[in-house]
Amino acid sequence: MTTTDAAATSPETGTSRAPRVSATDLALIAAFAALISALTYLGAIPVGGAGVPITLQTFGVMLAGCLLGPVRGLLAVLLYLGLGFVGLPVFAEHTAGVGVLAQPSAGYLLSFPLAALVGGLMVRYAAGNAGKTRALVVFACSLTASVLVIHPMGIVGLMVQLDMTVAEAVKIDVVYWIGDLLKTTLVAIIAAEVHRAFPASSAPADDRSTTPVALIRLDAAGVTVPGPPAERTILAPTTLDLAERRIGVVGGNGSGKSTLVRLLNGLVAPTTGRVLLDDVDVARHGAAVRRRVGFCFTDPSAQLVMPTCVEDVELSLRRTVRDRTARRSAALDVLERFGLAHLADVSVHALSGGQRQLLALAGVLATGPDVLVTDEPTTLLDLRNTRLVAATLFDLDVQLVLVTHDLELAARCERVLVVEDGAVVADGPAATSIAAYVASVEASG
Incomplete structure (x- = not known):
């Protein structure tokens, strides 16, 4: 604390050596949770009979991870899911509540936090070693996270909820790939431009620190x-x-x-x-x-x-x-x-x-x-x-x-x-x- 001026404000730092989440971090987490929620209101495109529409949710999720970094991106997506689970209609087609976990889209929905984390970690690693982040790098990181996390978990969700085989679930999942490629491209362009203008934005001290x-x-x-x-x-x-x-x-x-x-x-x-x-x-x-x-x-x-x-x-x-x-x-x-x-x-x-x-x-x-x-x-x-x-x-x-x-x-x-x-x-x-x-x-x- 500060004792040179009685009117001076002072944070209680104590003797803790752990970095703290700043007000800016909290604001960014909340803002991106709101962004993901808003993207669901732009309209969903129904696909076949599986009941899993194409939405811009994955765009918001991957943008959060690639732009905010792994920890803040993860927290933003978890906050978004929490808002939906407590009753706010922020899921696809304005649905809400834990009942969505019994729907065919459950696997995709549950994959979002992990996808943001993986994508954020990959972008941070690539930026840290290359010293810069290009759109192609972000595209590769985001697409890899989607391939490793979102689609496998989505396929498992389809198999469980609709009682279908792997081949049948994959056939449904393939339909979403064109949309995902377009959304991944958009994520890459936006994130790379923000990284270029504000080089430290995707890897804040709290997120990046290893010591x-x-x-x-x-x-x-x-x-x-x-x-x-x-x-x-x-x-x-x-x-x-x-x-x-x-x-x-x-x-x-x-x-x-x-x-x-x-x-x-x-x-x-x-x-x-x-x-x-x-x-x-x-x-x-x-x-x-x-x-x-x-x-x-x-x-x-x-x-x-x-x-x-x-x-x-x-x-x-x-x-x-x-x-x-x-x-x-x-x-x-x-x-x-x-x-x-x-x-x-x-x-x-x-x-x-x-x-x-x-x-x-x-x-x-x-x-x-x-x-x-x-x-x-x-x-x-x-x-x-x-x-x-x-x-x-x-x-x-x-x-x-x-x-x-x-x-x-x-x-x-x-x-x-x-x-x-x-x-x-x-x-x-x-x-x-x-x-x-x-x-x-x-x-x-």
Whole structure:
């Protein structure tokens, strides 16, 4: 919690290290459940005598999985089914209730959550390894999920409810394939375009994470500097527990936000109180903490000290990879991961602003830190490179503490701190904190 301002809001973080579902996640889950429900009202096309019409439900289901990611997609479809089971007429032909489970379409209906999960996992895996998601990739993932899940379960449902053979059920199921191919194509086009515009949208931190977050604790940590004429407070004594995966820090120039985040890995030592990383005192064990907490500065040139890209990453690896040949190979792997392999032997001074920032990130992350602190990483970049660096940051499987003036970027965090005059004056969900910051700026003229 925050104790620098009595009026500041504060989420109860406790000591939990588990990532939490954000308000944005809940809103997206609800929105896609509503979308799937609405698609059933666009009209169903009756097919033969099986009683299983062609609808746009599967389009909504697969779009949820491929666009929201496996967990949120699964939850959106489960919410949709829950609404129908409790009596809302959101199933095909405006039906509702658990009685639909006795109908021929039961197998298809029950397959939807698993299909969204499988499709979402496949898209996430493909995007994570290829670094991008094309329409063809999404099409293949969605179609595979349909082939592996929806159609087999639908066929079993037909066999059970209509007492028919496998061959008879397959003959009925084949009719739906043309429609499914068209719907899968539409899913692929929409999802790929959204992924291109918002690269992190299909793999949020809560969904993508495979590692636990650290607990960063500030216990009355403050920073003062001597005069003249008198001692000056840079950061008032501040108590915080930071356990979210994505934490934003906003505030005006000179507000103390950079000082706050530099406390986290010992770049600045507190003059009062202490800072702990999973109960390890940062001031007493600075070297050990810095191996776990990486830091990227506003100007990447401050971190790029070697002549070429590959040599700069090798420098970061010199303590962990002793063999020179193995170190060169590891450095090239890191550059490949950040899309910089083709620039391995290029001078760092010949890189664009975005490439320099990515190289600085690559050097810091090469050592495998648990936490990445970035101090205004997009301030010096144009729009294209800002989007490129932002997409990279939010796609990382590390805990991120992001200082930024870009409120759209801050809004993608789970929690945002507002720093003003050396104190944390607002602390809460991104939307709440950003609104408080904007109101404060407007009130001050």
